[in-house]
Amino acid sequence: MKQRSQASAQPRAVSLPLDKETLLHFLNKMILIRRVEEKVAEIYTRAKAGGFVHLNIGEEAAIVGAASSLADRDYLFTSYRDHGWALVKGVAPRAVMAELYGKATGCSKGRGGSMHLFDSKVRFMGGYAIVGGMIPIATGTALAVTYRGTDEVAMCVFGEGATNIGSFHEGLNVAKLWQLPVVFVCTNNLYGMGTAVRRASSVSEIYRKACAYDMVAERIDGMDVVATRDACLRAVERARKDHEPSLVELVTYRFRGHSMADPARYRTDDEVRWWRERDPISSLEQKMKDSGMLTQQEIDDIEAAVSRVVTESVQYAESSPAPGLDDLYKDVYVQSEGQ
Amino acid sequence: MAVITYREALNQALREEMRRDSNVFLMGEDIGVFEGAYKVTAGLLAEFGEKRVRDTPIAEEEIVGLGVGAAMVGLRPVVEMMTINFSLLAADQIVNHAAKLRYMFGGAVKIPMVVRMPEGGGHQLAASHSQSLAVWYAHIPGLIVVAPSTPLDAKGLLKTAIRDDNPIVFVENETLYNTRGEVPDGEVLTPIGKAEITRKGDDITIITHSRMLLVAMTAAKQLEEKGISVEVVDLRTLRPLDKQTVADSVRKTTRAVVLEEGWPTYGVSAEVAAFVQEMAFDYLDAPIRRIGGAEVPMPYAKNLEKAAIPDDQAVIAAVTKMVA
Ligand SMILES: Cc1ncc(C[n+]2csc(CCOP(=O)(O)OP(=O)(O)O)c2C)c(N)n1
Numbered sequence: 001m002k003q004r005s006q007a008s009a010q011p012r013a014v015s016l017p018l019d020k021e022t023l024l025h026f027l028n029k030m031i032l033i034r035r036v037e038e039k040v041a042e043i044y045t046r047a048k049a050g051g052f053v054h055l056n057i058g059e060e061a062a063i064v065g066a067a068s069s070l071a072d073r074d075y076l077f078t079s080y081r082d083h084g085w086a087l088v089k090g091v092a093p094r095a096v097m098a099e100l101y102g103k104a105t106g107c108s109k110g111r112g113g114s115m116h117l118f119d120s121k122v123r124f125m126g127g128y129a130i131v132g133g134m135i136p137i138a139t140g141t142a143l144a145v146t147y148r149g150t151d152e153v154a155m156c157v158f159g160e161g162a163t164n165i166g167s168f169h170e171g172l173n174v175a176k177l178w179q180l181p182v183v184f185v186c187t188n189n190l191y192g193m194g195t196a197v198r199r200a201s202s203v204s205e206i207y208r209k210a211c212a213y214d215m216v217a218e219r220i221d222g223m224d225v226v227a228t229r230d231a232c233l234r235a236v237e238r239a240r241k242d243h244e245p246s247l248v249e250l251v252t253y254r255f256r257g258h259s260m261a262d263p264a265r266y267r268t269d270d271e272v273r274w275w276r277e278r279d280p281i282s283s284l285e286q287k288m289k290d291s292g293m294l295t296q297q298e299i300d301d302i303e304a305a306v307s308r309v310v311t312e313s314v315q316y317a318e319s320s321p322a323p324g325l326d327d328l329y330k331d332v333y334v335q336s337e338g339q
Numbered sequence: 340m341a342v343i344t345y346r347e348a349l350n351q352a353l354r355e356e357m358r359r360d361s362n363v364f365l366m367g368e369d370i371g372v373f374e375g376a377y378k379v380t381a382g383l384l385a386e387f388g389e390k391r392v393r394d395t396p397i398a399e400e401e402i403v404g405l406g407v408g409a410a411m412v413g414l415r416p417v418v419e420m421m422t423i424n425f426s427l428l429a430a431d432q433i434v435n436h437a438a439k440l441r442y443m444f445g446g447a448v449k450i451p452m453v454v455r456m457p458e459g460g461g462h463q464l465a466a467s468h469s470q471s472l473a474v475w476y477a478h479i480p481g482l483i484v485v486a487p488s489t490p491l492d493a494k495g496l497l498k499t500a501i502r503d504d505n506p507i508v509f510v511e512n513e514t515l516y517n518t519r520g521e522v523p524d525g526e527v528l529t530p531i532g533k534a535e536i537t538r539k540g541d542d543i544t545i546i547t548h549s550r551m552l553l554v555a556m557t558a559a560k561q562l563e564e565k566g567i568s569v570e571v572v573d574l575r576t577l578r579p580l581d582k583q584t585v586a587d588s589v590r591k592t593t594r595a596v597v598l599e600e601g602w603p604t605y606g607v608s609a610e611v612a613a614f615v616q617e618m619a620f621d622y623l624d625a626p627i628r629r630i631g632g633a634e635v636p637m638p639y640a641k642n643l644e645k646a647a648i649p650d651d652q653a654v655i656a657a658v659t660k661m662v663a
Contacts, residue, residue: 075412106445107445108443108444108445108447109445109446110445111442111443111444111445112443112444112445116443116444118443118444118445118447118448119447120444120447120448125411126440126444128436130431130435130436133404133431133432133435133436135404136400136401136402136403136404136405136407136408136432137404137407137408137411137432137436138408139401139404139405139408140404140405140406140407140408140409140410140411140416141408141409141411141412142408143405143408143409144408144409144412144413144414147364147390147409147414154408166400167400167401167404167431170396170398170400170401170404171401171404173396173398173401174395174396174398174401174405177396330446331441331442331445331446332441332442332480332481333441333481333483333505334441334449334451334503334504334505
């Protein structure tokens, strides 16, 4: 049986087979995402950032577990819920913050905003705001890898809502048919905007959809950073060594609304409380403390360091210039031969 | 100088560019073993193999997305949509992605991709298979849209398009594939964004593109016999438009007819008429006339279909009235 579920019922406690250094690194990145996102919420409320802003709060374990399974040379494509993914792949926090501010120093030069972060230097290949739109594109980059005979992997991240759209099925079919080195990661946070997964998908356990394409699939507790990392590492290695694509479903939850504009009234307080009690950051901290791997002092040190990064990134964004008006018509086209 | 078909010209362009640059590769439905719905890719699988001539599933959005993703990391995909009608299933990738990513991602990425697709009616394929929709793509900043009318330009524009670093919608025409024309031996590169004066004349300018060029030329010949001297401008590229060549011609002849196979409402002719009056209003001796396809879904019956597509008689009638 290629397909298996490790998260059929409820998220379990965080598993801990890793060394302290790795776990501290994960904790660090998860706290970075959390504090950046809290700051983003704040600046949005102060109208410093505009448009639609989708936060990753609650999904930190899924993001850090999945993105940390990639090598620097691997490609990462995500949806519009992209801040945390960009940070873990290596986009500078100040460049993310400046993008949200719509500044010339933003990672997309102030042209993309929250939903369209991009930094090809670290192979963060973009946030994409059309649901499912990045799936065919990620398979295309994976095709280029096989074309050249190199060994990079393309990871493609989307929500469970995107698995009902045509491009998901077209993309999985081709990835398997052509044996492309791609890892599809579905962050199943149980809602697409206000629509619960069981109201939109004939199959609520998303990993089961991969069987139509004879693709390896796993359902993982996405609140468990270690389990997530392990599953994604397996998938990345399958892609790299055997050119075998996979679908990894990470069961997770967004603690806030769909976007900053959404008060999320379609979820019960009980449900939200239940998930908040499984907060991926405090779960990891508790587990590490219990096994003697972490002291309160170490947590305080991480928080202090992250806080400095966040403050600095906001200062950078605040003091950066807006794009010049002469930028309006730049980069619509490449000026090349034939023009 | 050899006389070859439009189809052969496209085939030569693909073959030459694939030989020249190993990053160029082809994808599409039935382009390999079947050699293309219109046989444009005949013989290419045999020469280049499956790696570079890839038969795909029937999944337009995925096919174009594969091209976008491969182009983003430096390959030069040439993607075939069996016809422009089916490209609507890939509109998300063409319009929301290929056209946007470079700008939206701060200029840090290029999409050197060509998406080829034939359009046009006249083969009794009825409403779902007979549309001329190039203008839909020509509406989009970030895309380049070319639509060659002759074998020479089919070859020259396709070769230029493949070497260009932008996403290009390359619109062919089903009725043109068997048309013949002279194509010089050796390298042929037609510049993008340059219209051509296909026929010189003094009394009136017909501005057109793709298959309607043939209709315009037939009409012009007959009008000559009536003593009316017609200049014919072939746009060749729909975005960016070569406004200067068109405006210069109209300033000289003082009259303009815009002819297209597609529906005129919001069409190529609407756009051309708008910029001609902006650039040459003081020179015009008559209102600009537009001729295009009947504003109906294309019917199947031969007589109705014929009535729905502009022909030389329609052009002659319009021109005669304007010059009289
Ligand atoms: C093609 C398309 N349709 C609709 C939307 C509007 N929309 C944006 S996000 C969203 C919900 C997506 O849910 P999911 O894929 O589960 O991702 P999540 O937001 O939960 O991370 C919708 C309907 C869109 N952006 N693109």
